[in-house]
Amino acid sequence: MEQSFLAYLRGRTRSLPAVAVGIGDDAAVMDLPAGDAGIQQVACTDQIIDGVDFDSQSQPLASIGYKSIAINLSDIAAMGAAPTAALVTLALPADNATEIAGEVYEGILEACGQFGIAIAGGDLSTYDGPLAISVCLLGTVTDPWLRSGAAEGDVIFVTGSLGGSLLGRHLRPTPRVEFAKRLRQHAQVHAAIDVSDGFSLDLDRLLAASRVGAELDLECIPISDAAVKMSADSGRTPLQHAWSDGEDFELIFTVSESDAASIEKLSADELTVEITRVGTVVGRTGLWKRITGSKLERVFPQGYVHGETDA
Numbered sequence: 001m002e003q004s005f006l007a008y009l010r011g012r013t014r015s016l017p018a019v020a021v022g023i024g025d026d027a028a029v030m031d032l033p034a035g036d037a038g039i040q041q042v043a044c045t046d047q048i049i050d051g052v053d054f055d056s057q058s059q060p061l062a063s064i065g066y067k068s069i070a071i072n073l074s075d076i077a078a079m080g081a082a083p084t085a086a087l088v089t090l091a092l093p094a095d096n097a098t099e100i101a102g103e104v105y106e107g108i109l110e111a112c113g114q115f116g117i118a119i120a121g122g123d124l125s126t127y128d129g130p131l132a133i134s135v136c137l138l139g140t141v142t143d144p145w146l147r148s149g150a151a152e153g154d155v156i157f158v159t160g161s162l163g164g165s166l167l168g169r170h171l172r173p174t175p176r177v178e179f180a181k182r183l184r185q186h187a188q189v190h191a192a193i194d195v196s197d198g199f200s201l202d203l204d205r206l207l208a209a210s211r212v213g214a215e216l217d218l219e220c221i222p223i224s225d226a227a228v229k230m231s232a233d234s235g236r237t238p239l240q241h242a243w244s245d246g247e248d249f250e251l252i253f254t255v256s257e258s259d260a261a262s263i264e265k266l267s268a269d270e271l272t273v274e275i276t277r278v279g280t281v282v283g284r285t286g287l288w289k290r291i292t293g294s295k296l297e298r299v300f301p302q303g304y305v306h307g308e309t310d311a
Contacts, residue, residue: 019031020040020144021144021146024147024209025079025146025147025148025209026044026075026076026078026079026147026192026193026194027042027043027044027075027076027078027079027081027139027144028042028043028044029041029042029079029141029144030042030043037142038142038143039140039141039142040140040141040142040144041138041139041140042076042079042081042138042139042140042141042144043136043137043138043139044072044075044076044079044136044137045072045134045135045136045137046068046071046072046075046134046135047132047133047134047135048064048067048068048071048132048133049130049131049132050130050131050132051130054067054171056100056130056131059171060103060107060171061100061103061104061106061107062103062104062106062107062110063107063171063172064104064107064131064133064171065103065104065105065106065107065108065109065110065111065133066107066108066110066111066171066172067107067170067171067172067173068088068104068107068108068133068135069086069107069108069111069112069115069117069135069137070111070172070173070174070175070249071173071175071196071249072086072135072136072137073111073115073117073137073175073177074173074175074176074194074196074249074251075137075194076137076139076175076177077175077176077177077179077180077194077251078145078180078192078193078194078251079139079141079144079145079146079192080141080143080144080145080180080183080184080189080192081139081140081141081144081180082139082140082141082177082181083115083116083117083137083138083139083177084117084118084138084139084140085117085118085119085120085137085138086108086112086117086118086119086120086122086135086136086137086138087119087120087121087122087135087136087137087138088108088119088121088122088133088134088135089122089123089124089125089133089134089135090104090122090123090124090125090131090132090133090134091125091126091127091129091131091132091133091134092124092125092126092127092131093126093127093128093129093130093131094126094127094128097126100131101124104131104133115175115177117137120138145180145189145191145192145253146191146192146209147191147192147193147205147206147209147210148191148209148210149189149190149191149210149254150190150191150206150207150210150212150254150281151190151210151212151254151256151281152212152281152282152283153256153257153280153281154190154191154254154255154256154257154280154281155254155255155256155257155259155260155277155279155280155281156203156214156216156252156253156254156277156278156279156280156281157252157253157254157255157260157263157275157276157277157278158195158199158221158222158250158251158252158253158275158276158278159176159179159250159251159273159274159275159276160174160176160222160224160248160250160273160274161222161223161224161225161227161242161250161274162195162199162221162222162223162224162227162241162242162243162245162248162250163199163223163224163226163227163230163238163241163242163243163245163248164224164225164226164227164228164229164230164241164245165224165226165245165246165247165248165249166230166245166247167226167229167230168226169224169226169247169248170246170247170249173247173248173249174249174273175249176194176249176250176251176272176273178272179251179271179272179273180251182270182271182272183253183263183271186259186262186263186266187255187259187260187262187263188255188256188259189253189254189255190253190254190255190256191206191209191210191253191254192206192251192252192253192254193205193206193251193252193253194249194250194251194252195246195248195249195250195251195252196246196247196248196249197246197303197304197305198243198244198245198246198301198302198303198304199221199242199243199244199245199248199250199252199303200243200244200287200299200300200301200302200303201244201301201302201303201304201305202252202303203252203287203301204286204287204301206252206254207281207285207286207287208285210281211285212281212282212283212285213281213282213283213284213285213286213287213288214279214280214281214282214286214287214288215279215280215282215288215289215290215296216278216279216287216288216289216299217277217278217279217289217290218239218289218299220276220277220278220279221239221242221243221276221278222242222274222276222278223238223239223241223242224242224248227241227242227245230245243302244301244302244303245303246303246304254281260277263275264277286298287299287300287301
């Protein structure tokens with residue numbers, strides 16, 4: 001539902017005042033007044049709702065508040081931008097609203113302090129419904145990274161390790177803001193996206209925006225210890241978890257072969273996180289893996305699709 005509605009919305013908003021990068025990327029990009037040395041404003045927003053995105057009965061409210069900031073920071077990092085300020089809106093259950101708000105804000109303030117973000121405003125309301133947290137995060141960028149810039153021959157990298165986030169990492173992810181800052185110093189990123197709905201699904205979205213495909217080395221996909229642990233009970237392999245589990249909040253990005261060789265010489269300390277080469281951008285659209293000899297076999301993206309049900 002989400003992707004089809006976004007396509008509809010892009011069509012309906014074409015006649016409205018334009019922004020530099022609008023609906024369909026990890027964040028919007030807006031031009032600032034002339035004279036600001038090419039600096040642009042970046043804005044993204046995300047909402048999480050009790051019973052859909054978290055469970056307030058079993059998960060700490062402070063961690064839920066932290067997550068509400070961190071998931072937006074991941075979008076800012078995917079644009080290669082620097083975060084500056086947040087607008088936070090809480091829709092609170094009428095019972096114990098003040099107590100709930102206080103606990104949620106402990107996590108929000110922790111995340112904002114950790115990443116140097118100002119809380120510039122927002123809204124509080126109470127109602128007869130579940131806790132919902134909506135964050136609008138602002139930042140600045142020069143030459144933003146988009147999903148649409150991948151080129152044939154680019155090397156595809158992913159940060160960190162993938163899969164199994166629901167064992168706890170999804171509540172306190174590490175948005176790759178500092179990594180994005182370091183990467184800018186060593187490479188020209190052609191395209192980027194964060195892994196929120198699943199590695200293969202988000203990679204496929206980047207490739208579709210760039211109108212290209214990928215030849216993947218599946219055995220190189222970095223698998224988290226949590227994915228291995230989950231596979232013991234899930235009936236799925238660790239690779240299947242890494243391929244499709246959501247809420248990793250790592251970054252997928254593409255660079256030229258020469259830049260790839262340069263950044264592969266850097267240590268994890270220099271970049272702040274391990275990176276893994278997982279494939280190459282090719283002209284043929286879709287996801288492909290090489291099998292015996294030189295033959296390519298199509299593989300299909302999987303992950304969380306917003307608005308889909310089993311009905």
